[in-house]
Amino acid sequence: MVKQLSIFVQNRSGKLAAATSVLRDNGVDIRALTIADTPDFGILRILVDDAAKAEQVLVDNSFIVQATDVVVVAVPDEKGGLAALLEPMAECGVNIEYMYSLISRDVKDAYMVFRVTDNAAFLAMLAEKGLKHVTPAELGLK
Template sequence: MVRQLSVFIQNKSGKIASVTRTLYQNGIDIRALSVADTADFGILRMLVSDVEKARTALANENCIVSVNEVDVVAVPDRPGGTAEVLQRLAEANIDIEYMYSLIDRGTSDAYMVFRLSDEANTNNVLEELGLKTVPGKMLGLN
């Protein structure tokens, strides 16, 4: 499992820039980022180099921040690699709450970040596919 930072932001111009600027000013690297929004608010989900430092820096800027755990899975970087994993998760009745991707230039794999409904069963399905979750340190995360 990898620790993910979620920042709740108003859906207004410049809010994401403000968050990323705060992270930059505190020497924090963003390794992956996803935005989900509604008309009024959004959730900025990120994998960052130092979760606790990021949480503190953003809280000091009056941001609403939470930390939760997600799975990062190395998926074969070929046509159908992601589709195969998603099909197997569906067959095992594992719901995907959300997902996004990240790229690591030092490998031939693609990485998918998952928040899944059934952690115990997920590990079995991934093992059957010959896939494993990736530890945060391997991706430059604390």
């Protein structure tokens, strides 16, 4: 599993820039991100090269941060590749809380990041179907 950071940011000009600037200024590389927002706030979800360092520097700079385990899955980058993963997930009852894509350099597969209700069931389904989850090391993450 991969460690994801969720950062609470106010939905005001400059707040997202402040979070990313803190990471940049401390040498943290953002590898994937998604943001869900409301009129008042957003949740910035990121994968970074060093989650522990990123979490600490964000907390030190007064950001509210939560670390969460997510599963990254290699999906064939072809028509129907995602459907071939989502169908067996539905069959075994794994519920997706959210998902987003991750682009990696020099690979032929697309990567999808999943937050699901049951990581163990999801990982078991992947193994049963011969699908590959991706390790932090394969993504260059600590």
